[in-house]
Amino acid sequence: MSDNFFISRPVNKSFLKRGFAIPTDVMENLSCHLSGGRLAHGEKRNIKISFGKKIFEATLRSVGFNQEKYSDRKDMWQINYNTAVAKKIAAIFSADKKFFSLYPTARVDEFRLESSAACDEPTLENLLDLPTLTDSQAALLEKFGLNKFRKVNRDIGNRLKRNYNFRCQICGRSVGEFYGVNLAECHHIIPFSLSLDNDAANLLIVCPNHHRIIHAAAPTFDRKRKLYLYPNGHEEFLKLNEHL
Numbered sequence: 001m002s003d004n005f006f007i008s009r010p011v012n013k014s015f016l017k018r019g020f021a022i023p024t025d026v027m028e029n030l031s032c033h034l035s036g037g038r039l040a041h042g043e044k045r046n047i048k049i050s051f052g053k054k055i056f057e058a059t060l061r062s063v064g065f066n067q068e069k070y071s072d073r074k075d076m077w078q079i080n081y082n083t084a085v086a087k088k089i090a091a092i093f094s095a096d097k098k099f100f101s102l103y104p105t106a107r108v109d110e111f112r113l114e115s116s117a118a119c120d121e122p123t124l125e126n127l128l129d130l131p132t133l134t135d136s137q138a139a140l141l142e143k144f145g146l147n148k149f150r151k152v153n154r155d156i157g158n159r160l161k162r163n164y165n166f167r168c169q170i171c172g173r174s175v176g177e178f179y180g181v182n183l184a185e186c187h188h189i190i191p192f193s194l195s196l197d198n199d200a201a202n203l204l205i206v207c208p209n210h211h212r213i214i215h216a217a218a219p220t221f222d223r224k225r226k227l228y229l230y231p232n233g234h235e236e237f238l239k240l241n242e243h244l
């Protein structure tokens with residue numbers, strides 16, 4: 001196979017569940033393979049992803065972050081697919097296939113996915129869910145144009161944790177109290193990777209259990225009613241709330 005891929009990355013949770021980011025340095029090249037040319041800020045288009053003889057529907061979108069507020073940020077693009085497609089992709093990328101690569105095809109708006117057991121590129125996965133009141137410096141920084149990591153102001157989250165006395169806003173408990181430790185965590189209500197929003201208004205202070213539950217069950221947060229609505233119909237009101 002040719003080596004002119006747009007990106008080649010380790011298979012991670014995001015890739016198996018919803019999609020992946022397009023590095024800034026390949027946007028121009030990738031745009032040459034789009035019928036509509038380069039994406040405008042915030043634009044979303046339908047594309048096709050092929051794997052072997054299978055073709056999946058996907059979307060290519062430019063994240064519509066607030067350009068006035070974050071004028072120094074570059075556009076961020078993502079390829080996303082729905083749960084049904086994600087399941088098919090997850091079935092193809094079994095445990096032994098550790099890397100995926102995205103290639104152009106002869107057709108516009110269609111890209112080819114390939115899997116491999118190895119990859120030459122450096123890898124860096126930052127899974128920290130770092131928090132912050134308002135953080136105008138928040139950004140996804142690029143290292144060698146390949147790896148993104150979070151740059152957030154931790155003070156905001158740490159202040160919120162202290163305000164809630166390290167209690168979970170959902171269950172109201174301070175789970176570490178009995179053990180003499182503080183174990184509150186910060187959760188971004190709209191994922192930081194999509195919103196780049198690290199302001200207090202996007203943060204929820206939760207215990208580690210509720211943090212895991214939120215990420216596992218993917219409930220919808222109802223800001224008006226101050227509750228999480230879970231896919232199984234369960235509603236859970238915030239027991240504590242002073243900032244949302």
Ligand SMILES: [Zn+2]
Binds near residue numbers: 210
């Ligand atoms: Zn809790």
Ligand SMILES: [Zn+2]
Binds near residue numbers: 129215
């Ligand atoms: Zn979280």
